[in-house]
Amino acid sequence: MAQLSIFTSLFSWLPRWMAASADTAATAASPTPAAAASPLSQKPVQPETRIAWGARVSGEFKRKTIAISRRLNMDPSHLMAIMAFETGRSFDPAVSNRAGSGATGLIQFMPATARGLGTTTGRLAAMDAVDQLDYVEKYLAPHAGRMTDLASAYMAVLFPRAVDKQPGYVLFRKGSKAYKLNRGLDTDGNGSVTKAEAAAKVQAVLTEGLRPGLIG
Template sequence: MFKKADGTLLGNFSTPSGNGHFFGTLEADGTVEFTAKYDAGKFQGQTRQFRNGRLSFSPGGKPKTLEGEWLGKDQQGQDTAYRLTAVWAPSRILQPQASATSSWIVDAWKANVGARGIPTTFTPEVAQAILWAAGELGINPNDLAACIAFESSKSFSPSQPNLGGGSAVGLIQFTSESIKQMRAWLTTWASTRTLGKEIKADIQKYGWQVNKLSRESLMSMSLQEQIRYVVLHFKAHRLPAGADLAQIYKSIIAPFAPNDEALYTKIANPAKYAENQGLDLNKDGAISKSEAVRKIHNNNHVLQYFLPVGNHEILQAALESLSGDDTEKHGYYCQRWVKEVLKKTTHGEEFMRFHRGTAKESGLAFRSSPYWHEFDASKLQPGDIIFWLKGSFYTDSSGQQKEGGHVGIYIGGGKVASNNVIDWNKSGKKDARGLQAIEALEDKANGGPPDGFVRFSPQDLEREREADQ
């Protein structure tokens, strides 16, 4: 059982009729209400309500027993309220937590649960699990959600069977080939010199177990546990960070296909083709990656399961500009890098209105605009442009020492994308672009914490236009 900061209660249960997971609320006085779903057993796939519950605690403060009303079914299938007494036991399943490297993705999206067109099976619990997994993999959560929705027939259930009669199961329809590859990843590959250290660290981090890699074990897992094996599947098949919908789905349906576009053909892969022939939209005897993605779109699985938080356009441009040759990578040119990033967005022209010779001078110009906000870390959103108006000394043409300040783009998770001296020195003065924690940039060179941030919100843009008229 796990209680989030907002009071949401998540956990697993086991009864003689089967086991499953639950989510609900736990109030400060111990009052409990939740919805439970059987993941395996006699009532697999069915949900139950628990109400008027109360959790008692031991003298040491640990949960002890849970009592309340369980709304179930009698032998005739009629709704019946039972008095339930449950004994608390420590969960052996770790709850998904965002890692430091993935927190920018988690911060950059919010779940669109309950919105029109979104399946009712896309619950807050499902959203949390998918967002966490997307963060760990470095991919768009909407793409991952679309693939899971398609593979699980929108049930988002870890026990989802294969509707075509095959043996695949679960959120992404784990196949026997996938299970075999995951086993190899945790055993054979984990002993190699090149990948062993990375895999062993992941095993410890995610709690993967080889003996859990069977169809039966996967079917009996809760959502929180199986989502970890979804991450394992993609890591075992080397899905790159930043992969798009097509790459993600190829990694599910045909991870070993040698051709990036042609996945299976009727002649070369008759068994696999037969299993997935519904994806051969033009009936030419070959299943292509583009056809598979089109099928996902045609079946209305590509939806806005998650909405971007903050200025996603600037965020994406910043992340894309941390590599390549189209933005400034030489050290000591933080403002030039930000300017080149902003020019890739619809806000480039507006940014240039306040652009001055140094980051400090530009920040001071922005300070009199509606876009400026005095620095408050709790109010930051991904895509905000953070300014330091102190530090970063340089020598001007007359030989005088002046403060140039610093500027970067907030990406979430307490991190800033920028052209900075830390990455410049770390790369051996080859590339100053990188991600650094705000605290790391609050060094002597930058004169302490940031002074403020700029946000191009629609309301502020409108106010600025009115002021110009």
């Protein structure tokens, strides 16, 4: 009787042990809250930055322009508008100045300027637009943090002495070679080109570049 009671007691645990094992296996097979996808673990998709004239250039050119602008603490749309203006909206790295100044490229590098950057206008013209952006950044770097508005940013390209000047500051006067090369900026025809007049031309290109079909 003692043996029967022992065997009976042992076998009475078997159904419960099997049931517990089945529950354990089911728990292991089902995903735990930590393993399940959590809304917090899914990063929201960031909207793509849209800039003036962004639809007219390659994605690589656009991304590099944005990165350069951030390093220089300037608005990427301002830099795009300047390059659009200086290249006749073509963003052609080989475009040259029609007035015969010898200026070439995205921001119309003058021959002496190119030499100061360790290159030549010929080499700049042979580059693709994305590579030439390195020289755009190198040229603008000394003005980083000071090109906070479009007029000042454009002055860094056209007439660096006027970056921090007031809008009425005169850049060129009639009779000078500089005026002859930039007389198209003299909007009121009074024989002088001010910072505000020069910036107004680029502002118009910026406004154009922010229109549907061009912004991107």
